[in-house]
Amino acid sequence: MKKVKFNTRSITAAAIIAAAYAALTMIxxxxxxxxxxxxxxxxxxxxPFFIPCSTWGLFLxxxxxxxxxGNVFDIIFGSLATLAAxxxxxxxxxxxxxxxxxxxxxLMPVVFNAIVVGxxxxxxxxxxxxxxxxxxxxxxxxxxGIGEAIVLFVLGLPLMRYLPKKRFFRxxxxxxxx
Numbered sequence: 001m002k003k004v005k006f007n008t009r010s011i012t013a014a015a016i017i018a019a020a021y022a023a024l025t026m027i028x029x030x031x032x033x034x035x036x037x038x039x040x041x042x043x044x045x046x047x048p049f050f051i052p053c054s055t056w057g058l059f060l061x062x063x064x065x066x067x068x069x070g071n072v073f074d075i076i077f078g079s080l081a082t083l084a085a086x087x088x089x090x091x092x093x094x095x096x097x098x099x100x101x102x103x104x105x106x107l108m109p110v111v112f113n114a115i116v117v118g119x120x121x122x123x124x125x126x127x128x129x130x131x132x133x134x135x136x137x138x139x140x141x142x143x144x145g146i147g148e149a150i151v152l153f154v155l156g157l158p159l160m161r162y163l164p165k166k167r168f169f170r171x172x173x174x175x176x177x178x
Contacts, residue, residue, distance in 0.1 A: 021061025
């Protein structure tokens with residue numbers, strides 16, 4: 001894959017992905033927020049594997065969706081976790097589309113969100129410092145990680161294997177990346 005180019009096509013794709021992420025998260029709000037969450041919109045986190053510029057759309061979409069929480073730590077750090085996971089997912093995608101790389105790419109949002117969002121929930125919502133009561137943090141991280149893993153490995157991984165076989169998807173990826 002090529003280096004990320006910022007042209008009209010890639011900026012438009014990132015904006016559409018941002019809108020889709022934010023809308024899907026907000027529409028499914030009852031399961032998208034809280035310690036026990038299953039953000040279906042996180043399935044879009046597979047896109048940087050194929051379309052590196054989508055990382056910025058995911059970051060923006062996550063920030064917009066997290067505004068609904070009203071918590072500045074969630075808005076900032078939750079969105080940065082998505083950005084970091086997206087950047088690593090894009091890097092992994094440059095190494096090829098093997099099953100191992102697909103699994104690693106799906107693992108990035110799980111790990112980053114479990115740790116970062118688990119910490120945000122523990123610190124900002126529960127008011128417990130993660131180092132004072134590591135058990136509370138570990139439980140929150142586990143809950144967030146399980147929700148992420150369900151979305152990424154039950155929905156995302158099969159899509160990562162299925163979509164490249166579709167001509168329409170390959171053509172879209174080629175156009176956005178060119």
